Amino acid sequence: MLTPGQEHDLACAEPLIENVDPGALLADKGYDADRFVDTLSQRQITPVIPPKANRKQPRACDFALYCERNLVERFFNLLKHFRAIATRYDKLARNFLAGIQIAAVAILLN
Numbered sequence: 001m002l003t004p005g006q007e008h009d010l011a012c013a014e015p016l017i018e019n020v021d022p023g024a025l026l027a028d029k030g031y032d033a034d035r036f037v038d039t040l041s042q043r044q045i046t047p048v049i050p051p052k053a054n055r056k057q058p059r060a061c062d063f064a065l066y067c068e069r070n071l072v073e074r075f076f077n078l079l080k081h082f083r084a085i086a087t088r089y090d091k092l093a094r095n096f097l098a099g100i101q102i103a104a105v106a107i108l109l110n
Contacts, residue, residue, distance in 0.1 A: 002093050014039060024048050024062075026069045032059075078107050 001012050010031055017025065024046040032052045037059070040047045048065050051058040080086040082103040090096045 002096070010036060017045075021045075024065065026066060026072075028069075029053075075107070079103055082106075 001016055003009075003012050008030070010033055013027075013031060013036060021043075022045055025040055026048045029050055029052050032049050032055065037047045037049065046062075047059075048062050048069075049059075050061045050063070050066060079100065082099070084090070084099050085096075085103050088096060090099055
């Protein structure tokens with residue numbers, strides 16, 4: 001799902017996970033919104049989201065599981081080594097997705 005660069009990731013988080021049923025969702029502090037966490041809880045998805053520093057009542061977080069998130073972050077870092085992906089040369093979403101898929105295959109083959 002592609003969004004404009006100025007739009008917050010939380011705006012498309014719910015539609016993005018609408019058709020999947022994970023046991024847990026690992027996300028950073030930007031996703032620590034009561035409405036989103038309540039939606040996850042209603043669907044019986046464990047939110048593994050650290051609480052924001054300004055939260056009045058901090059929620060519990062499984063930091064051992066949260067540490068696994070670095071695998072995804074490192075993969076995104078490797079994707080950004082491909083200049084066409086990092087700067088998004090392709091303006092069409094299908095071409096950009098194809099570029100990401102080619103880069104992902106190249107990363108996985110190395």
